[in-house]
Amino acid sequence: MKGRFGLGIYQDLGLRRVVNASGRVTVLGVSAFSDRVAEAAKEGGQSYVVVEDLMRRAGELISRHTGAEDSCPTSCASAAIALTVAALVTRGRWSDMMRLPDSSGLPNEVVLQKGHSINYGAPMATMIRLGGGVPVEAGQANEVRPEDIEEAICGRTVALLYVKSHHCVQKGMVAPEVMRDIAHAHGLPFVMDCAAEEDLRKYIALGADAVMYSGAKAIEATTSGFVTGRADIVANVRRQYAGIGRAMKVGKEQIVGLLAALDQYDARDHEAEAAANEAKVDWLVGAVNGIHGLRAEKVRDEAGRAIYRCRVSLREGAPAGITMQGVNERLRAGDPIVWARTEFLNLGKIDFDPRPMLDGDKELVAERLREIMEA
Ligand SMILES: *Cc1c(COP(=O)(O)O)cnc(C)c1O
Numbered sequence: 001m002k003g004r005f006g007l008g009i010y011q012d013l014g015l016r017r018v019v020n021a022s023g024r025v026t027v028l029g030v031s032a033f034s035d036r037v038a039e040a041a042k043e044g045g046q047s048y049v050v051v052e053d054l055m056r057r058a059g060e061l062i063s064r065h066t067g068a069e070d071s072c073p074t075s076c077a078s079a080a081i082a083l084t085v086a087a088l089v090t091r092g093r094w095s096d097m098m099r100l101p102d103s104s105g106l107p108n109e110v111v112l113q114k115g116h117s118i119n120y121g122a123p124m125a126t127m128i129r130l131g132g133g134v135p136v137e138a139g140q141a142n143e144v145r146p147e148d149i150e151e152a153i154c155g156r157t158v159a160l161l162y163v164k165s166h167h168c169v170q171k172g173m174v175a176p177e178v179m180r181d182i183a184h185a186h187g188l189p190f191v192m193d194c195a196a197e198e199d200l201r202k203y204i205a206l207g208a209d210a211v212m213y214s215g216a217k218a219i220e221a222t223t224s225g226f227v228t229g230r231a232d233i234v235a236n237v238r239r240q241y242a243g244i245g246r247a248m249k250v251g252k253e254q255i256v257g258l259l260a261a262l263d264q265y266d267a268r269d270h271e272a273e274a275a276a277n278e279a280k281v282d283w284l285v286g287a288v289n290g291i292h293g294l295r296a297e298k299v300r301d302e303a304g305r306a307i308y309r310c311r312v313s314l315r316e317g318a319p320a321g322i323t324m325q326g327v328n329e330r331l332r333a334g335d336p337i338v339w340a341r342t343e344f345l346n347l348g349k350i351d352f353d354p355r356p357m358l359d360g361d362k363e364l365v366a367e368r369l370r371e372i373m374e375a
Helices: 035-045 051-066 077-090 094-099 124-130 146-152 176-185 231-242 244-248 252-267 270-289 324-333 361-374
Strands: 018-021 070-074 109-113 134-138 157-163 190-193 210-214 225-229 294-300 308-314 337-340 350-352
Touching (some): 051 225, 070 252, 077 094, 077 124, 077 190, 077 210, 109 146, 210 231, 231 244, 270 361, 308 324
Parallel strands (some): 109 157
Antiparallel strands (some): 210 225
């Protein structure tokens, strides 16, 4: 995409180009949508509609992709979490809705596993509180037992929340099926944050009462999100737009962009995309292993998704005084900026995610690493 002066719209603003080797991350604007999504958003933004009717129709259409009873578009997955909690706390009572986020005196506790109380760029607990909920963390950071969850449930509990994410502690946690059964045995809704998940049907099929997705991550839509699930819960989510949801307004152009991206998502050849991404990783691993002082390996996503990344660390013979922290700083200081994943930087490792890398990016990354190591 060219901006006014032929570079790019962000370069016209005086900003450096960025090579996204990190993934669908908010700090880099999440994803880049297709022309078809852009055209839908343009047309949607240039005309009017009764927004409530659009919301309901979009809910029906989203549900065709998820298999749920109903769905509701939101401005992002974080808003979907906050509004779902708000729906569960207020249960459709108008006066309670009108005083959120103050929920004092109401049942308002949301039980989640301690290893799921993550920071994905903002704290999970904050989104629960934003909806008037009180997060209750069950168990220990690296070990949660079913009885920890059972015993965290009390008369103030409104739901059990499971977070499906690579950010979560993976070992020692209770499986979603077990948490679902505990919730249902207590007559409580079981809700799941699946913001970055690729499978839109799996968790509804598993029996979750509401599932929250991000529109801009796997689906590559306009900035958006949605809640999909039980009709009564989704109806209460929709009502929140007359209350705290107003601060999380979702635009008509965002909603039609999401719908276009969902149609495209189903038509995409996900296996071919995964194979092409894996081939990019293989190329990068080979190229980086040829650079003096660096080691590269192919690693699989921690949440078990079919996503491979190139993990780079120092090898014996690296120039004295060089650290991966230093390498990463130099990557980010350049023009264009090379932005890798740094979740394991404290262990001396950086990861390159092939999915958002454009044509020519992997060659540029290898070249920059070589320059840094040979400087
Ligand atoms: C990205 C993410 C979110 C937030 O999604 P947004 O659409 O950016 O609000 C929530 N939960 C998890 C696990 C995430 O990865």
